[in-house]
Amino acid sequence: MDDKTKKDYFEKLYNEIFPVVIKVSYHVTKDMDAAQDVCQDAFIKLYHRVDTFQSVEDAKYWLIRVVKNLSFNYLEHEKVKNRAFDKIKHKPSFSDDTGEKELLKKDAVEKVNQALDQLPENLKAPLVLREFGGMNYKEIGAALGISESNVKIRIFRAREALGKLLPVGEVYVP
Amino acid sequence: MCPDVEILSSFYDDELEDSQKKVIKTHVDSCPHCQKKMAELGLISSAINAEEEPDFKMAQVNTWNKIMNIIDQEDQKLPKVNFWQRRFQISFPAAAALVAAFIVVLSLSVVSFYMGKHTTSSPATPELNMTDASDALLGDDNIFDNSAIEFDIPAINTFIHAGEPLLIKEVDFMNRNGNK
Numbered sequence: 001m002d003d004k005t006k007k008d009y010f011e012k013l014y015n016e017i018f019p020v021v022i023k024v025s026y027h028v029t030k031d032m033d034a035a036q037d038v039c040q041d042a043f044i045k046l047y048h049r050v051d052t053f054q055s056v057e058d059a060k061y062w063l064i065r066v067v068k069n070l071s072f073n074y075l076e077h078e079k080v081k082n083r084a085f086d087k088i089k090h091k092p093s094f095s096d097d098t099g100e101k102e103l104l105k106k107d108a109v110e111k112v113n114q115a116l117d118q119l120p121e122n123l124k125a126p127l128v129l130r131e132f133g134g135m136n137y138k139e140i141g142a143a144l145g146i147s148e149s150n151v152k153i154r155i156f157r158a159r160e161a162l163g164k165l166l167p168v169g170e171v172y173v174p
Numbered sequence: 175m176c177p178d179v180e181i182l183s184s185f186y187d188d189e190l191e192d193s194q195k196k197v198i199k200t201h202v203d204s205c206p207h208c209q210k211k212m213a214e215l216g217l218i219s220s221a222i223n224a225e226e227e228p229d230f231k232m233a234q235v236n237t238w239n240k241i242m243n244i245i246d247q248e249d250q251k252l253p254k255v256n257f258w259q260r261r262f263q264i265s266f267p268a269a270a271a272l273v274a275a276f277i278v279v280l281s282l283s284v285v286s287f288y289m290g291k292h293t294t295s296s297p298a299t300p301e302l303n304m305t306d307a308s309d310a311l312l313g314d315d316n317i318f319d320n321s322a323i324e325f326d327i328p329a330i331n332t333f334i335h336a337g338e339p340l341l342i343k344e345v346d347f348m349n350r351n352g353n354k
Binding site: 003011014015018019022023026032035036039040043044047105108109111112113116127130131132136137152153155156159160162163166 | 179180183184187189214215218219221222223224225227228230233234236237238240241244245249
């Protein structure tokens with residue numbers, strides 16, 4: 001594969017995969033700058049070995065796995081550093097509408113994020129890929145290197161754990 | 175009977191097979207308990223998705239530009255190297271396995287070399303079978319005429335019963351008694 005073909009193929013992969021992995025990384029790290037850095041590192045790794053993948057799917061699942069690992073590594077690193085101010089600094093922005101609705105929404109997001117943070121990586125990763133990556137069980141299994149039935153169980157357990165952490169009626173849903 | 179919540183979770187994600195999906199849907203439509211469970215599953219998803227997301231489109235463009243800059247810089251920095259000049263990376267377990275294999279082969283080589291050397295260079299032991307040794311020395315069709323073999327027996331009473339002198343002694347003994 002010559003340089004031109006390689007770059008064209010890489011660009012095609014980038015446009016197809018980036019929208020999925022940036023969401024996954026953002027919802028794991030809760031930090032847009034970190035998510036962009038993670039995706040950048042992952043795509044540079046992909047570029048160096050782009051001609052070793054037999055299909056777009058192989059490259060996609062490999063990249064999702066790399067992004068997932070880098071994102072959780074970042075999260076772990078941040079926890080160790082205990083830099084809570086970073087999280088506050090990069091808190092997601094909200095629209096201009098103010099009032100009770102907005103406050104409830106803010107509160108709900110905070111509670112959901114706190115609950116998600118309490119999930120272990122093996123439960124959080126499949127749920128994030130499902131909810132934010134929009135991937136089906138088969139794709140999640142391929143990306144995480146686990147079976148479909150395992151994905152099904154993990155997503156169910158993640159929801160069950162979230163259900164206990166976010167009791168119905170306590171969280172505002174828009 | 176209500177289906178397991180695990181099945182409802184798969185049903186919520188539209189991951190059931192068509193036949194199973196139909197059965198579950200029929201049940202859920204008529205079961206308030208399962209409807210409540212489904213609402214809970216929907217609630218969790220809605221709560222997860224309640225958060226407003228940042229501008230991912232902008233991030234896509236920015237990250238692409240950064241990646242291209244880095245790749246271009248790398249291309250300019252790194253001269254093309256041929257296969258034999260490439261640096262290879264090897265994982266730690268593979269490297270450890272290679273080193274272990276090398277040590278085992280090296281140890282076996284040293285041991286076998288030492289044992290071989292010891293066996294060939296060691297002097298004849300007292301357990302040497304003298305008959306076999308003399309047979310080997312003379313052979314069935316030996317060129318030596320028995321009468322022509324002369325050995326000087328050491329003029330001492332104490333003969334060393336080991337090693338080469340023993341061979342000589344036996345040959346001499348057989349010769350004097352006319353035995354082969």
